[in-house]
Structure formats: C-alpha cells, structure tokens
Amino acid sequence: MADSEDHVFARQFFLEKDRKNLPKAPSCHDCNCKKSRLETYLAAVLPFAGRHAQAVENLTTGVPKRLDKNRRVSRELFGSMKPAWLREDGGIYQRTSVVDFDGDKLIDLLKYVGRGLAWHHWRLHLRPHDEVSVMLAKDVGTMLFQSLLAKMRPERQVDENLGNGTVLYRGLQAPDPPELTVWMISMYGGVVLSDDRQRAGGDVESCTVWWIFTGPSELKQASSLLR
Numbered sequence: 001m002a003d004s005e006d007h008v009f010a011r012q013f014f015l016e017k018d019r020k021n022l023p024k025a026p027s028c029h030d031c032n033c034k035k036s037r038l039e040t041y042l043a044a045v046l047p048f049a050g051r052h053a054q055a056v057e058n059l060t061t062g063v064p065k066r067l068d069k070n071r072r073v074s075r076e077l078f079g080s081m082k083p084a085w086l087r088e089d090g091g092i093y094q095r096t097s098v099v100d101f102d103g104d105k106l107i108d109l110l111k112y113v114g115r116g117l118a119w120h121h122w123r124l125h126l127r128p129h130d131e132v133s134v135m136l137a138k139d140v141g142t143m144l145f146q147s148l149l150a151k152m153r154p155e156r157q158v159d160e161n162l163g164n165g166t167v168l169y170r171g172l173q174a175p176d177p178p179e180l181t182v183w184m185i186s187m188y189g190g191v192v193l194s195d196d197r198q199r200a201g202g203d204v205e206s207c208t209v210w211w212i213f214t215g216p217s218e219l220k221q222a223s224s225l226l227r
C-alpha cells in the first residue's frame with residue numbers, strides 16, 4: 001500500500017542547487033526503506049564513475065560527508081580504487097580510475113525508478129507481478145530507441161533533463177498494453193561501470209546508458225532483442 005511520497009531519483013544524487021522539481025511517486029514504507037538503502041550506497045559510489053561536471057562537484061562536496069557516515073562503504077571504495085583504461089566511442093583509450101562496484105544494487109534501484117517514472121508521467125500503477133527489467137548497456141541501443149519513438153504519439157513520449165544534466169532520461173509508453181514502458185537513462189554524463197563484468201586485462205566497458213522495461217512478462221523477449 002502506498003503510504004508515502006518518494007523522490008524517484010533521490011535528492012542526494014543532485015547538488016543542493018539542483019534539487020527543485022524532482023519527480024515523485026507514491027511508495028509504501030517497506031519499498032521506501034529498501035530503496036533508500038540502495039540510494040545511500042549508490043550516491044556515494046556513482047559520482048566516482050561519472051564523466052559529467054556535476055559528478056565532479058558532487059565528489060568534492062556531497063560524497064565526503066556521506067562517506068564519513070558510512071565507513072564500511074568508504075573502506076571498500078578506496079581500498080578497491082585502481083587505474084584502468086576506458087575505451088571511448090571511436091576506439092580511443094582514456095586513462096581513468098575505477099572502483100569495485102555492486103552492479104546488482106544499481107539494477108535493483110533502477111527497477112524502483114522504472115515503476116516511479118511510469119507513475120509520475122502516466123499515472124501507471126504497476127502491480128507486484130508486472131515485469132520490470134533492467135539492462136546496463138553500451139550506447140548501442142540509441143538507434144533502436146529512436147525507431148521505437150518514431151512509432152509513438154508525442155503524448156506517450158518524455159524527454160527530461162534533471163539537475164542540469166545530472167540525470168537525463170527519455171521514456172515512452174506503448175498504447176497497448178499500457179504497462180509497457182521503455183526508459184533510457186544516464187546519470188553523471190554516463191557512468192563507467194566496473195563490477196564483476198569487467199573484462200580481463202584492465203579494460204572497462206563504458207556503460208553510458210541504462211535501459212528499463214516495464215510491462216507484462218512477455219516483455220522479457222523485447223529486452224533480449226537488444227542484447
């Protein structure tokens with residue numbers, strides 16, 4: 001049962017000056033608690049992997065305070081920091097640093113985000129048995145998303161920029177079934193992930209875009225088309 005209102009993207013992901021008019025959605029107490037545990041972890045970790053100016057400023061202002069309060073995350077984070085080579089689009093390698101990162105926590109958070117955005121934009125209430133799936137991907141799906149968008153009426157599309165580019169997302173809702181929504185999200189200019197999926201040899205994939213699909217369970221097939 002929804003008994004409170006929750007920010008779809010936690011306020012702590014944004015600089016203080018960028019926290020106005022963030023999307024909200026109803027949430028139950030239980031989900032709210034689980035989601036905010038994920039947010040505490042990710043707000044400390046994601047800015048390290050971002051490429052956007054907001055990520056850098058967040059690192060120098062918000063993150064140290066949060067790490068102070070969370071010594072365990074702090075130890076894990078700095079203990080695991082290491083140099084790596086990031087392969088940018090076009091094949092150029094850039095020097096960067098990566099931290100070990102629990103990708104499952106991001107995936108779990110994005111499932112809440114997908115449900116929240118579907119409600120925020122279209123008053124779509126997804127039930128527990130509705131499907132929400134997440135894909136952390138390189139930016140290869142953009143063309144596919146464009147072609148999906150071209151088939152949708154404008155009122156079923158959104159294109160949003162929160163906090164001066166801290167979060168960018170686009171979404172669409174299918175006319176039938178209405179539970180079918182697709183979201184493309186990037187934070188901090190595209191986060192460079194390094195978790196278990198990191199390849200041998202020190203290269204990291206740049207996962208600039210995250211996909212969220214909501215809908216009935218047949219939708220699993222739609223997301224597998226993108227792999």
Ligand SMILES: [Zn+2]
Nearest residue numbers: 027028030031
């Ligand atoms: Zn709940």
